[in-house]
Every structure is written in C-alpha cells, then in structure tokens.
Amino acid sequence: MNSSVIFLERSRIFRYNVLHNLTFLRHMGGGPRTFPGGLNKWQWKRLHEKQAREKEKRLLDQEKQLYQARVRSEIRSKLANPNSSQHEQDTNSPNYKPLSPKEHIKVLADRFMKEGAEDLWNEADGPIHSPSRQDIARIESTHNPINLRRLVSGQNQITSNQLSEVSSAFSYNQLKPRHYSAFLHPGNQYGLLKARHYSVRTSRFTYRKSNSSSSEDDDTDEDEAFLMTKRKDVALKAPRLSLIGASDGEDTINDDVKGKGNGKKMMMSSAALGKYDIKKTKRIPLKFLEEEDDPSLHVQAIRNEFNKRRMAEKDIAVGDDDSILSPKRFDEYNASPLTIKALNLAGYVQMTKVQDATISACLEGQDALVKAKTGTGKSAAFLLPNLIKHKQLPAIETVLKASTTDAKKRVPPTCVLILCPTRELASQIAAEANVLLKYHEGIGVQTLVGGTRFKVDQKRLETEPCHIVIATPGRLLDHIENKSGFSSRLMGLKLLILDEADHLLDLGFRKDMEKIVDCLPRQRQSLLFSATLPKEVRRVSQLVLKRDHAYINTVGLGPETHDKVNQSYIIAPHEQHFQIVHHLLKDHIAQTPSYKVIVFCTTAMMTSLMFSLFREMKMNVREIHSRKPQLYRTRVSEEFKEAKQLVLITSDVSARGMNYPDVSLVIQVGVPVDREQYINRLGRTGREGKGGEGIMLLAPWEEYFLEEIKDLPVHKSSSPHLDPDMKLKIDKSMEKVDPSVKEAAYHAWLGYYNSIREIGRDKTTLVELGKGFSESIGLEKVPALFRKTALKMGLKDIQGIRIRK
Numbered sequence: 001m002n003s004s005v006i007f008l009e010r011s012r013i014f015r016y017n018v019l020h021n022l023t024f025l026r027h028m029g030g031g032p033r034t035f036p037g038g039l040n041k042w043q044w045k046r047l048h049e050k051q052a053r054e055k056e057k058r059l060l061d062q063e064k065q066l067y068q069a070r071v072r073s074e075i076r077s078k079l080a081n082p083n084s085s086q087h088e089q090d091t092n093s094p095n096y097k098p099l100s101p102k103e104h105i106k107v108l109a110d111r112f113m114k115e116g117a118e119d120l121w122n123e124a125d126g127p128i129h130s131p132s133r134q135d136i137a138r139i140e141s142t143h144n145p146i147n148l149r150r151l152v153s154g155q156n157q158i159t160s161n162q163l164s165e166v167s168s169a170f171s172y173n174q175l176k177p178r179h180y181s182a183f184l185h186p187g188n189q190y191g192l193l194k195a196r197h198y199s200v201r202t203s204r205f206t207y208r209k210s211n212s213s214s215s216e217d218d219d220t221d222e223d224e225a226f227l228m229t230k231r232k233d234v235a236l237k238a239p240r241l242s243l244i245g246a247s248d249g250e251d252t253i254n255d256d257v258k259g260k261g262n263g264k265k266m267m268m269s270s271a272a273l274g275k276y277d278i279k280k281t282k283r284i285p286l287k288f289l290e291e292e293d294d295p296s297l298h299v300q301a302i303r304n305e306f307n308k309r310r311m312a313e314k315d316i317a318v319g320d321d322d323s324i325l326s327p328k329r330f331d332e333y334n335a336s337p338l339t340i341k342a343l344n345l346a347g348y349v350q351m352t353k354v355q356d357a358t359i360s361a362c363l364e365g366q367d368a369l370v371k372a373k374t375g376t377g378k379s380a381a382f383l384l385p386n387l388i389k390h391k392q393l394p395a396i397e398t399v400l401k402a403s404t405t406d407a408k409k410r411v412p413p414t415c416v417l418i419l420c421p422t423r424e425l426a427s428q429i430a431a432e433a434n435v436l437l438k439y440h441e442g443i444g445v446q447t448l449v450g451g452t453r454f455k456v457d458q459k460r461l462e463t464e465p466c467h468i469v470i471a472t473p474g475r476l477l478d479h480i481e482n483k484s485g486f487s488s489r490l491m492g493l494k495l496l497i498l499d500e501a502d503h504l505l506d507l508g509f510r511k512d513m514e515k516i517v518d519c520l521p522r523q524r525q526s527l528l529f530s531a532t533l534p535k536e537v538r539r540v541s542q543l544v545l546k547r548d549h550a551y552i553n554t555v556g557l558g559p560e561t562h563d564k565v566n567q568s569y570i571i572a573p574h575e576q577h578f579q580i581v582h583h584l585l586k587d588h589i590a591q592t593p594s595y596k597v598i599v600f601c602t603t604a605m606m607t608s609l610m611f612s613l614f615r616e617m618k619m620n621v622r623e624i625h626s627r628k629p630q631l632y633r634t635r636v637s638e639e640f641k642e643a644k645q646l647v648l649i650t651s652d653v654s655a656r657g658m659n660y661p662d663v664s665l666v667i668q669v670g671v672p673v674d675r676e677q678y679i680n681r682l683g684r685t686g687r688e689g690k691g692g693e694g695i696m697l698l699a700p701w702e703e704y705f706l707e708e709i710k711d712l713p714v715h716k717s718s719s720p721h722l723d724p725d726m727k728l729k730i731d732k733s734m735e736k737v738d739p740s741v742k743e744a745a746y747h748a749w750l751g752y753y754n755s756i757r758e759i760g761r762d763k764t765t766l767v768e769l770g771k772g773f774s775e776s777i778g779l780e781k782v783p784a785l786f787r788k789t790a791l792k793m794g795l796k797d798i799q800g801i802r803i804r805k
C-alpha cells in the first residue's frame with residue numbers, strides 16, 4: 001500500500017477511536033461520583049478528553065513524520081537512480097538493495113553531514129531499539145575508535161564489528177545524526193555544544209547501568225549554567241567514542257567528503273528535497289509514547305559530570321587540612337604599600353582561601369558569585385578583591401584610582417556600593433573598610449541604614465566624601481527615590497557587592513533589589529558573596545551578574561558547616577523549651593570560663609520574652625532584635641563583640657555576617673526558617689577555623705526540619721534531666737514578665753508558625769499548639785487577634801481563636 005494511504009488510514013482510525021471515547025464519556029450516567037484527586041465528574045471527563053486529544057495529536061505527528069521521512073527516501077532514491085523505471089518507483093521500493101558494510105557507513109555519513117539535515121534519521125537507516133547491557137558495555141570498551149572521516153573518504157577498511165558498533169550507536173539514539181554532523185563541523189560553536197550533549201547521553205547509559213534510583217531534577221539550572229559556561233572545555237575533551245581523530249581539521253573533513261565521494265552519494269540540495277528537506281519537529285520514537293523517558297536519569301548524569309569537572313577545574317579543594325588560610329600572602333600582589341601596611345596592622349598577612357580565589361577571579365574584571373563557609377574572611381575578600389593593578393580595579397583599589405581622577409569634581413561619585421541585609425552588618429563592614437583604609441586619607445566610607453534619621457544621612461552625603469557606600473536595601477532605595485541627586489552619584493559606580501547575596505535575592509528583598517539594580521550603570525563589576533547559595537538563588541543571581549560570571553566555591557562538595565563545630569539537636573515538648581535553654585546555659589557557663597553564647601529565637605517578640613525571663617532570673621543576658629531602637633542595638637552589638645562572658649538572646653538580625661569573636665555556643669530555639677538560616681546562625685561560632693558548638697532545640701512537630709539538614713553532621717542529643725524545683729522557679733519568674741510581652745510573643749508565635757508551610761497548613765492543629773504555648777508562658781486566656789489579622793492568617797473561623805471585639 002502506498003505510504004500516504006497508510007498515513008491517512010491510520011489517522012482516520014485514531015480519530016475514530018478518540019471520537020468513540022468522547023461519545024462514551026458524553027453518555028456516561030449521572031449520579032454523584034468521586035474521582036481520584038477530588039475531581040468531580042465533569043473535571044474528570046475534561047481531563048480525559050484533554051489527554052485523548054494530546055495523545056491523538058502526538059500519534060498523528062508521528063505518523064506525519066514517518067510519512068515525510070518515507071517521501072524523502074523516495075525522492076532521494078529517484079534522484080540517485082534517475083534511470084529506474086516508473087514502475088519501480090511507484091511500487092514504493094526505493095533502491096533498498098543490500099549495501100556492503102562500507103557503503104552503509106558511507107550512506108549514513110553522507111546523509112547526515114549535510115548542514116540542516118541533522119534530523120533526517122528514520123527507520124530505513126537501521127533498527128531503532130533499546131541498547132542491551134552488553135551493547136553498552138561493548139561500546140564503552142571500544143579501544144579502537146573508528147575514524148568515520150576516513151571511512152567517508154574511502155581510506156579506511158572497516159570490520160563488520162566496527163560497523164555494527166557505529167550502527168548501534170546511531171540506533172541507540174546515543175549518537176544521533178546531529179552529533180555526527182557536529183563532529184564533521186568542529187569549528188562550529190553549535191557543533192561543540194552538541195558534542196557535549198553526546199558525551200552526556202553516553203554517560204547517561206553508564207548511569208543506568210549502575211544506579212536505579214535518584215531523581216534530583218532540581219539540578220537543572222546548575223547544569224544549564226554549566227552547559228553554557230563549559231562549552232569550550234567540553235569540546236576539548238573528546239567523547240568516549242571518539243569518532244574523529246583529534247587532529248582532523250574542519251576543511252580537510254569537508255574536502256574529503258566532497259572530493260572523494262562516489263557518484264551515487266545521496267547528497268542533494270535543499271531544492272531537490274523540497275519541503276521535505278528538513279524535519280520541522282523531532283520524531284519521537286514510538287516506544288517513548290508509552291514509556292516516557294525519565295528526565296531524572298539525564299539530570300543525574302549531567303550532575304555527575306558537572307561534579308567531576310567542578311572538582312577538577314573550578315573548585316578550590318578544601319582538602320584534608322581544615323585551615324581557612326591559603327599559602328598566598330597579601331604582599332605577593334602589587335597592592336599599594338599603604339594597603340599592605342593597613343592589612344599588616346589588622347593582622348592579615350596570609351590570605352584566606354576565599355580571598356585568594358576571589359582576587360584571582362577578579363583580575364580580569366569578571367563578575368563573580370562566591371560561596372565560602374561562615375567566618376572565612378569574605379568581607380575582606382570583597383573589600384580587597386583586586387590587589388594587582390589591572391584594567392579593572394575593584395573595591396578599595398578602584399576607589400584609590402577613581403579618587404585621583406575625580407579629585408577635582410565637587411561631589412565625587414560613589415564608586416563602590418556594598419549591600420547587606422542588616423544594619424549591624426553594614427556597620428561592621430564599614431568598620432572593616434575603615435581599618436583597611438587607615439592610611440588612605442580622603443576616601444570616604446558611609447553607611448545608609450534604617451533606624452537613623454534620613455535628613456542626617458542626606459546632610460552627611462552632601463558634606464562628606466562617600467566613595468564607598470554600605471547600605472541596607474530599604475534605606476538605599478529611599479535615597480534613590482528621594483530626588484536629592486543621590487541616584488546621579490551612583491552613575492559613576494564601578495563595583496557592586498552583595499554580601500549575604502542569597503538573603504538579598506530572597507523574596508523579602510527581591511523587589512527592592514530589582515529597583516536598585518535598575519538604577520545602577522550596566523558597566524560595572526558585580527560580586528556576590530554568601531556562605532549558602534541555594535540553586536534558586538543561583539538562578540536569580542542573573543539579575544545582578546553578567547552571564548559569563550565566575551562561580552567560586554571554596555566549600556567544595558562536603559558539608560557547608562565547619563568540622564570543628566559540634567552540632568546536635570534535642571527534641572522536647574515546646575512547653576519545656578525555656579527550662580531546657582536555661583539548663584543548657586547553666587551547664588555551659590559552668591564548664592566554659594570564657595563563655596560567649598548566642599541564643600536564636602524565632603521572632604523578635606519571642607526574643608524579648610526569653611530575654612525578659614532570663615533577666616528576671618538574674619542571668620547575664622542581652623537582647624538584640626528589630627523592635628529595639630537602633631542605638632540600643634548598636635550598643636549591645638559592640639558590647640557583645642568585646643565581651644568575654646555574656647549571653648546574647650537574639651532574633652535573626654544577628655544570624656548573618658555578624659562577626660562576634662570567640663562565640664563558644666549557639667543555641668537555636670524552634671525551627672529556623674530554612675536550611676540556609678540554620679547554617680548561618682550556626683556560623684556565628686567556629687569562626688576563623690576555631691572550634692565551637694551548636695545545639696538546636698525542636699518540638700516534636702518541628703522534627704520535619706531534620707530532613708532539610710540531613711546531609712549535615714548533626715547528631716541527636718537526649719533531652720536533659722529537668723529539675724522540678726527549677727521549673728517552679730522559672731514559672732515564678734515568668735509570672736513577673738509583663739503580660740503585654742507575653743501576648744505579643746503569642747501573636748508573633750502564631751504568625752511565624754502560620755507562615756511555615758509544614759506547620760501552618762493545618763490551621764486547627766496550629767491553633768491547638770498555639771494554645772499550648774500560651775498556657776506554657778502563663779497566660780490564662782489565649783490572647784485575642786484583630787479580626788483583620790485573623791482573616792489575613794486564615795484563622796478567623798478556626799476553633800480556639802479569639803477575635804478582638
């Protein structure tokens with residue numbers, strides 16, 4: 001039967017089947033029925049109709065493609081045998097006489113080397129079947145690569161074994177025609193990328209052999225970025241089946257093919273093949289229609305390859321030595337002597353690994369995304385990135401240069417903008433910048449942070465130099481949007497730095513960040529730093545970074561926390577948490593003469609409550625959270641920096657970046673917002689390669705969080721034995737705490753856990769747990785909520801919620 005007739009006939013059958021199914025559904029009896037996924041009858045019906053339509057479309061597409069492939073074959077055979085009789089051509093037997101192995105290879109090669117004909121593969125070229133294990137092993141163990149180019153030119157003798165390997169490679173879809181064509185055009189950049197594609201597919205099969213499960217499909221972005229940036233490197237590394245010798249050049253290949261092919265070669269112009277020349281859509285092998293290919297296998301293969309390369313090329317191996325220092329010294333670079341002098345005075349002689357890596361990447365003025373563990377010197381890494389005098393000089397060296405050229409300008413532009421999430425961190429960075437600029441007079445460092453008077457900021461900006469601005473996003477945006485001319489000063493910006501970049505690019509700051517970046521000149525260098533960089537953040541970092549930025553990762557493949565920090569968790573009912581924290585503090589203070597402890601609470605008001613309780617109990621505690629005036633926060637922060645024996649109760653305002661020296665213990669009470677916050681909070685101890693301890697205290701219903709940190713070395717500790725007398729003492733002290741603090745803590749508690757997906761989605765349980773908390777802090781009645789608040793939180797009609805009259 002003519003192929004076009006087959007195609008039309010099959011299409012008719014499929015259409016009939018689908019219509020039949022639809023008619024059946026239409027006449028399906030009524031009556032209430034529940035369908036999987038909570039769908040009603042009509043939703044269920046529509047879903048099936050949609051699926052049927054999609055299936056029909058896919059099958060028709062496939063039929064169409066097969067039909068077109070056949071027509072192409074016919075045209076080709078006609079052109080190859082112009083003298084064949086009309087009858088022969090009509091019988092749909094296009095020159096299928098047996099080919100010798102050599103001819104077969106030639107035909108394959110000639111067909112697919114033509115540019116634009118990459119997807120001309122069809123069944124006529126050989127069987128399409130899944131590779132057996134033996135087939136894969138055979139291909140992988142091929143030690144005598146076949147030189148296809150030579151084959152095409154007729155210079156090589158081929159064994160039937162080799163032929164079947166090549167055929168298999170084509171038919172497995174591992175080595176698709178397009179890959180082959182890519183090899184034939186090695187100068188073509190696109191081709192290089194495809195060569196990479198081929199090698200990945202090969203390793204995919206390797207993976208299939210050895211692994212059966214894993215679906216880490218969330219790696220796609222990393223891998224995409226990898227594909228983009230690694231194109232060149234990959235091309236240099238020959239694929240395992242090395243079909244063409246590495247020394248073969250593009251011209252020679254084309255010459256060979258053109259000059260030495262025989263007359264019957266099926267190389268035809270596009271015009272000859274007409275509209276059938278190029279397949280518009282890629283044909284889906286039939287088997288995949290029923291059994292979809294598992295993308296996780298591709299992802300895993302790409303991930304393996306990515307990790308291998310990352311280890312080999314980009315990452316700085318942390319190695320066995322746990323030191324944060326690199327062997328390089330600051331004075332090995334061509335920095336200004338004044339900078340070196342200031343560095344030495346600050347005690348910086350050797351660079352840390354992240355400083356070394358960042359400086360190297362910055363030599364060419366490249367943008368960089370830098371991941372390094374907490375307390376390893378990232379601040380100095382972005383304040384002093386480029387000590388070598390080069391065409392682009394970031395940070396302080398940039399300023400040095402710019403300040404000489406702009407000396408005559410009335411208001412010199414701001415050259416460096418450093419953004420960070422908290423006010424304390426901005427002050428800390430400014431202090432470090434001032435230390436490093438000690439001997440550079442005339443270079444101004446200013447902080448723009450919330451909690452201070454806007455007018456004071458403005459006056460300072462007008463009267464004092466501000467080559468380096470260190471700001472929190474909100475206040476910076478206020479200055480940009482206030483038409484005081486500050487945004488025009490930013491037009492001279494050379495370097496943008498985001499400290500705690502993942503947090504700044506997080507949803508909470510994202511909108512502000514977008515507005516800020518829009519106001520900055522595009523011609524700038526951008527450096528992003530963090531101890532934690534989840535994949536989502538790596539994707540959105542494109543908002544700030546150029547596409548070809550460097551990714552510096554000094555963490556490597558191990559855990560993001562320090563080995564020298566002992567991590568544990570305790571699971572206990574949340575009513576016991578105050579007493580357990582008290583117990584842990586007492587224990588630690590008794591054992592550690594120079595104790596310095598940070599206790600992290602979930603919210604500002606919980607911090608305030610815990611602080612009030614321990615102050616009542618005459619403990620040596622301080623508090624920092626967002627509800628405190630800025631002056632108070634700054635004073636406490638400075639005090640804790642200098643202190644030798646002190647406990648700081650804090651919210652997450654101290655979780656990131658704060659460099660409090662020699663913190664001996666970090667306690668986290670309640671579940672952190674995410675894994676990144678856990679790591680950053682813990683990172684307040686064990687800084688500069690020193691030791692430390694971290695304890696997390698969770699209620700049984702917060703235990704789910706352990707899954708998020710399962711790759712970190714956190715071990716379970718048993719709940720300490722609690723003294724009943726101490727419980728009475730704590731209850732008594734709690735009674736003395738201002739009820740308004742307790743009420744506010746309850747509201748904050750409810751708000752926090754309501755916002756956590758794992759806990760907040762079951763509102764009834766949430767309210768029940770909240771009631772327990774309210775009782776544990778000595779409130780007689782559950783505090784009432786404003787109607788509006790309850791509505792917003794989705795709690796209005798939940799039993800146990802009281803609404804304020």
Ligand SMILES: Nc1ncnc2c1ncn2[C@@H]1O[C@H](COP(=O)(O)OP(=O)(O)OP(=O)(O)O)[C@@H](O)[C@H]1O
Nearest residue numbers: 348350351352374375376377378379380531657659
């Ligand atoms: N080259 C160096 N030599 C000696 N000490 C250094 C060096 N660089 C930085 N430090 C010190 O290391 C400590 C930690 O530095 P820093 O606060 O910059 O860490 P970080 O990586 O930014 O931490 P976080 O991730 O918590 O923000 C600081 O006390 C700093 O003075």
